[in-house]
Amino acid sequence: MSNTIPNRKAFTRTLTVLAQKDPSIFVVTSDARGSVTLDEFAQLLPNQFVEVGIAEQNEVGIAAGMATFGKKVFVCAPACFLSTRSLEQVKVDVIYSGNPVRVIGISGGVSYGALGFSHQSLHDFAVMRTFPNMVVIAPSDRFQTEAVTRWLAEHDVPAYVRMGRSAVPDIYTTADESFRFGKANMVRPGSDGTIITTGEMVAHAVDAAMLLAGQGIQVRVLDMHTIKPIDREAILLAAKETGVILTLEEHSIFGGLGAAVAEITGQDYPVPLDIVGIADEIPVEGSAYDVLHHYGMTGPSVAQRMMKLLRKRHS
Amino acid sequence: MNRDTVAFLRLKSALVRKELLGMIHHAKTGHTGGSLSSVDILTVLYYHVLRIDPKHPKEPDRDRFVLSKGHSVEGLYTILADRGFFPKEELASFSSYGSRLIGHPSVKVPGVELNTGALGHGLSCSVGMALAAKRDHSDVRVYCLMGDGEQAEGSVWEAAMAAANFDLDNLTAIIDRNRLQISGETERVMRLESLEEKWSAFGWDTLIVDGHDMAALLHAFALDPKPHKPRMIIAQTVKGKGVSYMQDMAKWHHGVPSEEQYLQAMQEMDILIKEVTIHE
Ligand SMILES: [Mg+2]
Numbered sequence: 001m002s003n004t005i006p007n008r009k010a011f012t013r014t015l016t017v018l019a020q021k022d023p024s025i026f027v028v029t030s031d032a033r034g035s036v037t038l039d040e041f042a043q044l045l046p047n048q049f050v051e052v053g054i055a056e057q058n059e060v061g062i063a064a065g066m067a068t069f070g071k072k073v074f075v076c077a078p079a080c081f082l083s084t085r086s087l088e089q090v091k092v093d094v095i096y097s098g099n100p101v102r103v104i105g106i107s108g109g110v111s112y113g114a115l116g117f118s119h120q121s122l123h124d125f126a127v128m129r130t131f132p133n134m135v136v137i138a139p140s141d142r143f144q145t146e147a148v149t150r151w152l153a154e155h156d157v158p159a160y161v162r163m164g165r166s167a168v169p170d171i172y173t174t175a176d177e178s179f180r181f182g183k184a185n186m187v188r189p190g191s192d193g194t195i196i197t198t199g200e201m202v203a204h205a206v207d208a209a210m211l212l213a214g215q216g217i218q219v220r221v222l223d224m225h226t227i228k229p230i231d232r233e234a235i236l237l238a239a240k241e242t243g244v245i246l247t248l249e250e251h252s253i254f255g256g257l258g259a260a261v262a263e264i265t266g267q268d269y270p271v272p273l274d275i276v277g278i279a280d281e282i283p284v285e286g287s288a289y290d291v292l293h294h295y296g297m298t299g300p301s302v303a304q305r306m307m308k309l310l311r312k313r314h315s
Numbered sequence: 316m317n318r319d320t321v322a323f324l325r326l327k328s329a330l331v332r333k334e335l336l337g338m339i340h341h342a343k344t345g346h347t348g349g350s351l352s353s354v355d356i357l358t359v360l361y362y363h364v365l366r367i368d369p370k371h372p373k374e375p376d377r378d379r380f381v382l383s384k385g386h387s388v389e390g391l392y393t394i395l396a397d398r399g400f401f402p403k404e405e406l407a408s409f410s411s412y413g414s415r416l417i418g419h420p421s422v423k424v425p426g427v428e429l430n431t432g433a434l435g436h437g438l439s440c441s442v443g444m445a446l447a448a449k450r451d452h453s454d455v456r457v458y459c460l461m462g463d464g465e466q467a468e469g470s471v472w473e474a475a476m477a478a479a480n481f482d483l484d485n486l487t488a489i490i491d492r493n494r495l496q497i498s499g500e501t502e503r504v505m506r507l508e509s510l511e512e513k514w515s516a517f518g519w520d521t522l523i524v525d526g527h528d529m530a531a532l533l534h535a536f537a538l539d540p541k542p543h544k545p546r547m548i549i550a551q552t553v554k555g556k557g558v559s560y561m562q563d564m565a566k567w568h569h570g571v572p573s574e575e576q577y578l579q580a581m582q583e584m585d586i587l588i589k590e591v592t593i594h595e
């Protein structure tokens with residue numbers, strides 16, 4: 001049976017359990033109780049819950065102020081607003097002042113595909129990873145989301161975490177096996193080429209790898225859950241051992257995971273590279289799947305792109 | 316009001332004015348006008364109101380002060396050094412390569428609670444601090460000094476709404492109402508008045524005081540909080556206060572005195588110091 005628990009729900013379930021034991025854990029949200037699935041947290045832990053209304057700048061500023069009192073603050077709101085409207089607060093109040101606020105962007109990427117560009121966050125990896133000390137993570141499934149949430153509760157670091165709206169297929173079977181901070185997971189071995197992917201695109205990358213395997217092509221799939229600090233070693237090893245890299249992310253083709261991989265391979269071990277993501281245009285509208293399909297980001301299209309990339313290497 | 320306290324604060328603020336002018340002159344950079352308009356407020360806070368211990372700058376139960384108008388940092392550094400948070404000799408390094416005394420408050424400096432410099436941030440962070448104190452049932456008080464030009468930032472009003480919503484009677488905000496900003500008169504750049512009505516309407520217990528009258532400032536800070544209401548003190552001030560040729564002139568926002576102007580300012584400061592010393 002397929003999974004029905006979205007990552008945002010896995011996040012709030014885990015956080016609620018942790019916060020019941022740790023009174024320093026706080027949630028700050030901007031009228032996003034429903035979309036983040038925070039009702040239970042708010043009911044059980046009213047003293048650790050802060051509602052600021054629709055005010056994302058204030059929300060991050062308040063979180064930073066609370067962090068100076070030793071609170072482990074998780075700011076939770078739709079990624080589109082949180083990674084844009086409050087960007088200066090993230091830069092100055094969180095990063096510059098050194099306040100370890102955990103910025104949780106939910107319904108990220110094209111989750112709200114039909115609601116238009118205002119509700120999409122396709123720039124967030126790019127901007128967040130330029131901030132010094134910022135941790136950037138995109139969990140791939142509910143197990144990894146649980147592990148990431150636990151890790152964030154135990155580590156006082158500024159972080160941006162992006163998760164989607166809908167349930168996605170399981171990649172892992174337990175939380176424990178799913179996450180080591182800053183270390184990519186090889187979810188499929190292979191030496192003919194590598195797909196480096198992150199967040200909820202991991203499932204699509206696995207689909208592509210399975211299609212390719214049907215044609216005798218074994219591609220490696222790396223789940224780069226931690227986009228910053230990125231796993232250089234795994235990237236360079238993939239370049240050396242498999243010769244081509246395709247990156248796949250629910251993000252603009254500029255500045256995100258693909259760019260991060262290019263920065264490393266381009267300087268240290270150049271190999272043919274294809275950056276697959278949302279094109280540089282105002283994206284089409286539709287369900288998240290429709291949008292991903294339109295931009296060639298689902299299994300079959302990704303498999304074709306990899307075939308093309310492989311031909312390029314061999315020509 | 317204790318007359319000795321008022322006299323002591325007057326003398327302190329005159330000395331701080333002289334010191335910060337020296338710092339700006341030495342560094343050949345600084346936000347002179349706004350530092351001079353806010354010195355008296357900072358003096359009252361740091362020498363009388365705030366519960367702080369320079370020997371233990373991270374003491375959890377300390378009161379918090381956030382300089383949201385971060386560009387007026389010269390007065391803050393001068394006072395922190397005088398209070399013993401760091402050695403006074405360090406003031407000579409202001410704005411120089413490698414110095415932690417940069418042109419806006421930095422948490423690298425003992426006694427500074429927050430990096431500021433981008434306007435419209437300090438009050439939100441102060442709300443977070445005051446809210447955390449409330450949730451902890453702590454008696455810590457939080458103070459936040461804003462500029463008047465800063466009032467055009469929308470985030471100020473998000474924070475204003477939240478402070479009242481959370482019943483933060485442990486929060487006091489002050490506006491350095493010098494009526495000038497970098498481009499000229501605040502009312503010509505972006506009309507702010509009536510600030511009193513605006514803050515009152517946002518649910519704050521709002522007072523207007525003379526921001527250079529030590530007794531009035533002491534009185535305002537000593538008033539018991541109105542239950543569940545944050546307090547706003549609109550301090551009417553004069554930009555460049557204390558130096559005759561700087562007073563009420565927008566160009567001194569970040570003007571640096573020439574050698575001749577500096578000598579004149581020093582003479583004026585010496586006269587001021589003498590005056591307040593005699594009155595003691
Ligand atoms: Mg002003």
